[in-house]
Amino acid sequence: MKYVQIDTQSDASSPTTPSTSKQKNLGKILVEELLAIGISDAHLDEHGYVYATIASTTEKTVPVICFCSHMDTSPDSSGENVKPIVHRNYQGEDLVLPDDNNIVLRLSEHKDLKNQIGNDIITASGLTLLGADDKAGVAEIMEAATYLMQNPQIKHGTIKILFTPDEEIGRGVDKADLKKLGAEFAYTMDGETLGSIEDETFSADGAKLVINGVSAHPGFAKGKMESAIKILADVISSLPKDRLSAESTSQKEGFIHPVGISGTAEQAEASFILRDFDNDLLKAHGETLDSIVKEVMISYPKSTYTLTIKEQYRNMKEVLDKYPQIMANGIEALKRAGLTPVTRSIRGGTDGSRLSFMGLPCPNIFTGGHAFHGKQEWVAIQDMVKAVETIVHLAQVWEERA
Structure with a gap:
């Protein structure tokens, strides 16, 4: 709710990195919150990237994994003055957004709403997009980081966090410093439906x-x-x-x-x-x-x-098929979170597409968001909780299998 109210819309016509300086406003807040939970190396660089490290809690040698989400929102719809609304205990009714009664979420048009009965749905007010793409992913990584820092008895290897600007305009990893990041494998939290993990994108x-x-x-x-x-x-x-x-x-x-x-x-x-x-x-x-x-x-x-x-960019499956353990561990984490894993192909791309070809193999995990880039965008709180659980389980699976 806090993150989506910060305007981070990117701009394809801008030559700078980040393309809009306002993206750094969210980056600064994320760094403050990471420092507050005890991640001492969290910082925002001059290009608008946030880097942070959760130290290992095991004596094992575990591959360093990274969780990545993008901070910008799409230029396709306004991201200014977003007013998030929580619709509690959804029962299948039409969700009429208050600032524009013509913007209505209907069960007949949003098929996944049938799986949300009893859940709590977050939307914007009807004048803007929500920004769940990808602030849902950002929030989930931040929540998982907080949980891991508060529970050092959970065994895991070194975990890296990367928040990127300008993903929506195809420049999300242009200035990412992978040497500084120091991860061997990564997962973008930038997917959609509960339980999905994606190992293939468009070329x-x-x-x-x-x-x-x-x-x-x-x-x-x-x-x-x-x-x-x-x-x-x-x-x-x-x-x-x-x-x-x-x-x-x-x-x-x-x-x-x-x-x-x-x-x-x-x-x-x-x-x-x-x-x-x-x-x-x-x-x-x-x-x-x-x-x-x-x-x-x-x-x-x-x-x-x-x-x-x-x-x-190119289809990341070409790279990911060389490292089957990445998907295997992801699927195991989904199962431990009580979900039925669904492997999907993305009719689009993510930061993971280019990261994979830059030497950081990187599939994509669900965030729970839907109807991205428009005023009907929504996400269920309960689905986001499952994404947080998946991140925590993933950290443990990599440690156990090291």
Whole structure:
């Protein structure tokens, strides 16, 4: 409740790290709280990352594990003046958010609400997102850290904590100092449904298309003008609609998705995200986009284009399959928390995607949050408690199996 009221929205247009200085406001509070529970090395660096160490309580040599969550919230919906509300003892009723009665959480639209009867649901008030993505994860790590510090009789190895900025804009680990962190394996607490653990993400590329048209005075443009805006519109409208689109795909299906357009008659540009679980298919999506552009450009012989495709992140399963103990220990911890583990694939990415390829293998564990990035975002307190229990059990499992 405290963390979500601190505005930490990231900004993709900003060149700085963190992209917004206000993210450090939460980082400073987290450091103060970590120091207060006795974690003496907790600190916030100049880039907005929080590092901390829970010392080992065992004589065994145990791999150093890290728990990681991101502090920023999505730019997709306002994170300013968040007013969290606890709906006690949920009984399946519609949850009408008080500051905008048009924002309603209905059992028919949020399927996991059927598993929350009797639980306590946290939402925002209807004007903002809640920020459970990923302040639920932050809160769970902080709660588990507090519990472990208060109960030194629990046997565990050295545990590292990492809170990152700018995950929502794809820059969450750009400035992470993994040498300083000193962990061998990690878990992001950034998932969704109770009991889920995720070892697979999309592979992701970003594409930028620039159309160079031919501008002319509109009053005398006949036979001369080739509007870059209209060319770009033709490209967008030529994208597949019943396949390869975000709106028409699910499960393991990839897509080509336009995320931004701008321009004039002389020059216009669009940005796209390309996604698939299979790297070869991902490459094929880029080739499909290029072929669509080429086909459109035939009708505009005086105009030119450039299409630039850059790697963003890759499917972390490629790395995690080399270290089966990470998932095995995670699944055991979920079972000890009384849960039925569900291994899932993420139709998206996490900090763990890039951390895995940077040498820190890192699957993703549930936080209990739902409907991320929008005003209907919610989380159940009881699910968050189970996430805390999972973290504590994970620490113990790694020690026992060392």
